[in-house]
Amino acid sequence: MxxxxxxxxxxxxxxLEQFFSHQNVKSYNMFDVTGVIKPDKAPHRAGNWFGSNAPTIQNVxxxxxxSEEQxxxxxxxxxxxxxxxxxxxxNAHILNIEDML
Known part of the structure; x- marks a missing residue:
């Protein structure tokens, strides 16, 4: 798996939901995510990177x-x-599952 x-x-x-449907994926978890876009000229300090004035984008x-085939x-x-x-x-990432209950 x-x-x-x-x-x-x-x-x-x-x-993306169509891809799941085509591959007969019967259940999945979904949640809304607010992405933060780092400005090109932002300082390297993390405090400024996540500032409230950083542009955001709505992701899911x-x-x-x-299965491996899916x-x-x-x-x-x-x-x-x-x-x-x-x-x-x-963007999608596949991770091997060693053990599962």
């Missing part, structure tokens, strides 16, 4: 446990999406 973690700009939520994050196919669909739409802002 694999742990799939995906993060996307909120506008791509439905597209998913995680689910899938994980590979979701990544293939994501790769196709990124080729089709170079600005496609979905």
């Amino acid at each position: 694999k742990l799939l973690v995906a993060i996307a700009v909120a506008e791509y939520r439905e597209r 994050a998913f995680f689910t446990v899938v 994980a590979k196919n979701i990544l293939k669909e994501l790769d196709h999406c990124k080729q089709e739409m170079p600005d496609c802002n979905i």
Whole structure:
């Protein structure tokens, strides 16, 4: 089994849910995330990096446990999406699960 973690700009939520549907992923966890964009000229000190004046973006994050085949196919669909739409802002990561109850 694999742990799939995906993060996307909120506008791509439905597209990512379509990938899950195509691969028969029956359940997943989803939560809203506020992303912080580090300004190019910001000082290197962490206190200024996370300041209230830093620009933010609304993201959505998913995680689910899938089979190896489902994980590979979701990544293939994501790769196709990124080729089709170079600005496609979905990132996915697959982690091996050693043990599970």
